[in-house]
Amino acid sequence: MAPVLTIADLKEMHRRHTPKMFFDYADSGSYTEGTYRENETAFSAIKLRQRVARNIDNRSVASTILGKPATMPVYLAPVGLTGMQWADGEIKAARAAEKFGVPFTLSTMSICSIEDVAAHTEKPFWFQLYVMRDRGFAADLIARAKAAGCSALVLTLDLQILGQRHKDLRNGLSAPPKMTPQVISDLMMHPSWCMKMLGTKRRQFGNIVGHVKGVDDMSSLSDWTASQFDPTLDWSSIDWVRKHWDGPLILKGVGDVDDARIAADTGADAITVSNHGGRQLDGAPASIHMLPEIAEAVGDKIEIHMDGGIRSGQDVVKAMALGAHATSIGRAFVHGLGAMGEAGVTRALEIIRREMDITMALCGETDINALGAHNVWGGVPRSAPVVNTDNERALHAVGA
Numbered sequence: 001m002a003p004v005l006t007i008a009d010l011k012e013m014h015r016r017h018t019p020k021m022f023f024d025y026a027d028s029g030s031y032t033e034g035t036y037r038e039n040e041t042a043f044s045a046i047k048l049r050q051r052v053a054r055n056i057d058n059r060s061v062a063s064t065i066l067g068k069p070a071t072m073p074v075y076l077a078p079v080g081l082t083g084m085q086w087a088d089g090e091i092k093a094a095r096a097a098e099k100f101g102v103p104f105t106l107s108t109m110s111i112c113s114i115e116d117v118a119a120h121t122e123k124p125f126w127f128q129l130y131v132m133r134d135r136g137f138a139a140d141l142i143a144r145a146k147a148a149g150c151s152a153l154v155l156t157l158d159l160q161i162l163g164q165r166h167k168d169l170r171n172g173l174s175a176p177p178k179m180t181p182q183v184i185s186d187l188m189m190h191p192s193w194c195m196k197m198l199g200t201k202r203r204q205f206g207n208i209v210g211h212v213k214g215v216d217d218m219s220s221l222s223d224w225t226a227s228q229f230d231p232t233l234d235w236s237s238i239d240w241v242r243k244h245w246d247g248p249l250i251l252k253g254v255g256d257v258d259d260a261r262i263a264a265d266t267g268a269d270a271i272t273v274s275n276h277g278g279r280q281l282d283g284a285p286a287s288i289h290m291l292p293e294i295a296e297a298v299g300d301k302i303e304i305h306m307d308g309g310i311r312s313g314q315d316v317v318k319a320m321a322l323g324a325h326a327t328s329i330g331r332a333f334v335h336g337l338g339a340m341g342e343a344g345v346t347r348a349l350e351i352i353r354r355e356m357d358i359t360m361a362l363c364g365e366t367d368i369n370a371l372g373a374h375n376v377w378g379g380v381p382r383s384a385p386v387v388n389t390d391n392e393r394a395l396h397a398v399g400a
Contacts, residue, residue: 004339004347007311007332014085014338018193019186021171022084026334029278030163035286036278039309042286046318047377051364061356061368065326066152066248066269066303071101072353073368074316076345077307077328078128078154078252083111083206084175085338087196091120093337096345098123105154105328108141111175113206114148124151128252130159131237132228137212142244144207153245154272155238158253160231163280176203238266250305255284260294263302270303270325277308277330288319292373295323313355320368321375 004010015023029036063073076097082089090112097104098121105126106117117125127145132138145153176197177183187194197203230237241249251263252272263271273291275284287308295304306324310316311332319327329352336348360368363375 005351007335007348007351010335010339010344010348010351011331013340013344014335017190018085018338019177019183019190021168021173021177021183021186022081023338024167024171025081025173026079026085026331026338028165028167029282030165030280031282033278033282035275035282035284038286039275039278039288040311041309042288043309043311043315043318046288046322048314048318048321048359048363049375049377050362054364056361056364056366059357059361059366061353061360063326063369065103065305066250068103068151069101070103070326072316072356073320073324073326074349074352075103075126075326075328076105076333077330078105078107078126078156079330079334080107080109081111081175082107082334082337083200083202084197085334086193086341086344087200088112088116088202089337089341090117092342093333093345094121094125096333096342096349098125100346100349102349103152106150108207109205111202111204111206114141114144114150116202116206118148124149126150126152126154126250128154128156129241130156131230131233131241133230134212134228135240137228139244140211141207142241146245146247150247152248152250152269153241154250154252155241155268156252156276157233158255158274158276158280160229160233162229163276163282165279175205235262235266238268242267252307253280254294255287255290257290257293257297260298264298265301268302270305271298272305272307272328273324274307288315288322291319291324292322299323299325310352313352313357314359316352316356317359317363317368317371318376320371321373 061072063070065075076093086092090106090110094104094117103126105128107128108130127150129141248269250270250272251268253274254260254263254271255275260271273287273294275287287306291306303325304323305326306319307328310327310329316327333345333348336344365371
């Protein structure tokens with residue numbers, strides 16, 4: 001067996017092991033997938049300054065996230081349907097993160113429930129909340145997270161409505177999968193995955209089924225989001241969340257500097273610069289392009305996290321140099337999970353940590369927390385404003 005050296009290696013193993021609809025769910029974006037692709041490719045345009053003849057002994061990639069120690073400034077992002085990539089996937093990923101010393105975030109749209117993950121881990125994990133039309137259910141989710149000992153709440157702001165993801169629609173994405181001829185044929189090509197799934201009872205949305213009155217068989221992610229995600233979610237909703245949650249709060253999905261300024265004044269503990277992995281507004285700029293401006297504007301007021309396109313430790317180094325205090329990975333750990341289960345998540349984290357250490361050393365640095373704009377060659381990249389109409393062009397022309 002060839003050595004597993006990169007996240008790309010894990011991705012290919014994930015592709016071979018997992019049925020198409022679930023691999024595609026992890027490896028896709030909305031509409032043309034332009035933003036999804038740019039999240040990743042934008043990192044390659046950022047060049048690092050190589051420094052030589054510097055003492056690079058005694059290096060450390062250890063950091064803190066929300067004031068708590070972490071092995072490295074990386075945590076596992078909330079990803080829906082993780083338990084369909086590998087049986088009991090959320091439990092497996094949470095265990096790997098716990099042993100490695102980085103936070104794990106459980107998605108509202110997970111297969112394993114809050115209680116499932118709490119019962120199989122020893123340290124607190126984070127919980128990600130979607131605010132529902134049914135505020136009673138949303139309040140109950142927060143209460144369950146508190147009862148499970150979750151140490152932070154991640155409030156996602158950029159999914160009031162589901163972006164159109166063509167692959168999911170064409171594949172008929174559901175959990176568990178609906179037994180159409182197309183799906184049956186695909187499952188027959190993945191016997192190992194099928195055997196693992198037959199060995200668990202967790203095949204539906206564990207945080208929802210059985211916890212919402214009248215919802216006993218909710219298989220479709222798109223049906224649920226269409227009926228329950230709240231389009232009236234606004235900045236005042238954060239006050240409502242705060243009435244139910246008094247612990248650390250992260251606001252996820254901030255991709256504009258004006259929104260970042262508002263977010264920094266809400267009393268939240270951190271914001272995550274993110275475009276939902278290119279799965280919402282196709283055509284939005286890459287997260288890494290927006291990071292420097294947002295970090296400059298509010299980095300002295302609130303902790304800045306970043307996700308989107310991180311596929312290596314070198315990407316983490318670039319994000320830290322451009323103003324992130326911490327980063328989160330979604331697809332990178334899911335590829336590991338889909339490839340090898342818990343061991344694959346651990347391998348993904350090992351790959352990223354080793355790449356961070358080597359890259360940092362070649363930049364002449366010994367402390368990951370000392371990275372900054374001085375490590376980036378050619379200056380800090382800026383995201384140019386997008387001008388869409390003749391009226392906007394006129395306003396820009398006169399400096400309005």
